[in-house]
Amino acid sequence: MDLRRLVVGGHFPAPRLPGRAARWFRRVFPMERWTSKRHALEMLRAMGFFTDVLEQREKDFLMGVFLSDTRIGEEYYTDVYANPPARRLGAPIVCVVGTGDRTTELYEERYREWTYFADDVSLRTIDGAGHYFQKHQPGELVDIILTEPEPEPEPEPEPALAASVEPAGPATAPPRRARPAAPPPRDGVTCVPSSWSPSGS
Secondary structure: OOOOOEEEEOOOOOOOOOOHHHHHHHHHOOHHHHOOHHHHHHHHHHOOOOOOOOOHHHHHHHHHHHHHHHHHHHHHHHHHHHOOOOOOEOOOEEEEEEOOOHHHOOHHHHHHHHHHOEOOEEEEEEOOOOOOHHHHOHHHHHHHHHOOOOOOOOOOOOOOOOOOOOOOOOOOOOOOOOOOOOOOOEOOEOOOOOOOOOOOO
């Protein structure tokens, strides 16, 4: 299979919390059993999906598939982060997000999370799009898929700081301390202070 690139839409890796407590919680409270299907459907509709009128059995089926896919995705990312793959993708990953999607906020930084799976990762955005841009902006998405991603520019190196060094001048001796004058003789005896010596030290 000749994989030229992988396009990921509106999604970032989502592993579960690590640790025994998190594993126990997921085992005792599985997502499919404790998550309200009605609440999940209302959340998806608020993001622009499943806006058509559906029968109750269709709603139950779709929400069951949605919750199962979410669980399987969490299990995969949790396992792959705990056990890194022997080989990473050689093809580039293109992360596509809508600038109006609240589920992918901070996408300017978060898209780099895909570098865990491939070295070549780029970001493409659809201006004003929400989460389900494949339904509401299909033309923009097709253009992104069919367009070769441009390589990201290399970060510019920081300019080196030039240190200013003054040239060393000739060494100068410290000024010599003046020698105190000897007091005048008194009765034929010369008094010399204790701090005075003939050499001036």
